[in-house]
Amino acid sequence: MGKYFDFEYTGGAFELFGPAHLWTLVALAAFFAVYLRVGKQGDAVVRTRLRAGLAIFLVSLDMGAHLFWVLNGVWTPTAVLPLHMCSAMTFVMAYAFLTESRRLYPLVYFLGIAGAVQALITPDAAQFGFPHFRFWDSMFSHAGLVLGGLWVVMVEGVRPS
Numbered sequence: 001m002g003k004y005f006d007f008e009y010t011g012g013a014f015e016l017f018g019p020a021h022l023w024t025l026v027a028l029a030a031f032f033a034v035y036l037r038v039g040k041q042g043d044a045v046v047r048t049r050l051r052a053g054l055a056i057f058l059v060s061l062d063m064g065a066h067l068f069w070v071l072n073g074v075w076t077p078t079a080v081l082p083l084h085m086c087s088a089m090t091f092v093m094a095y096a097f098l099t100e101s102r103r104l105y106p107l108v109y110f111l112g113i114a115g116a117v118q119a120l121i122t123p124d125a126a127q128f129g130f131p132h133f134r135f136w137d138s139m140f141s142h143a144g145l146v147l148g149g150l151w152v153v154m155v156e157g158v159r160p161s
Contacts, residue, residue: 005133007072012129016122020130025120028143035147039155047155054144054151055094061141062090068133085115086145093148105152106160116145 003010015021039050069075089112096104119142128134152158 004131005068005071007068007074009128009132009134011132013127014123014129014135018130020135021123024130024139028120028139032143032147032150036150036154039151051097051100051151054148055097058090058141058144058148059094061137061144062087065134065137065141068137085111086119086142089115089145090141093145097148102156102158105156105158109149109152109158109160112145113149116142116149120146 035050039047042050066075066080069080089108092104093108093112095101096108120139123135123138123142128138153160
């Protein structure tokens with residue numbers, strides 16, 4: 001199990017549009033459909049729980065990535081800063097979803113989807129292939145940003161301008 005969390009990963013490199021990549025995208029799309037349908041059909045309590053769950057999940061993934069770098073002794077400010085747009089959007093989305101800040105929803109939609117879709121299609125995980133933690137972290141964190149952007153439009157009914 002430890003090899004899936006080691007910085008010196010000895011497994012295969014990430015294969016762009018390989019089976020693991022494509023099946024992960026298909027599974028995520030199916031999950032999106034279910035999550036959004038449950039959110040759209042649910043009452044206010046269900047929607048609040050799903051929003052909070054997504055926010056907590058995304059922040060946990062981001063913190064998990066930092067913990068990965070720390071535990072492997074490679075975390076330095078120059079390695080993790082400046083923040084990537086998706087890392088910053090994780091916290092913007094979490095804040096927007098936990099506080100129901102509808103003013104931030106257009107930002108969640110435009111920036112969350114724009115960068116995260118590109119990262120799902122062509123992830124920067126070349127060193128860490130399937131099934132390494134960084135593969136899953138990259139796929140799930142970017143998928144969460146896309147899901148949040150879709151949520152804003154499809155469940156909350158916000159029409160960004």
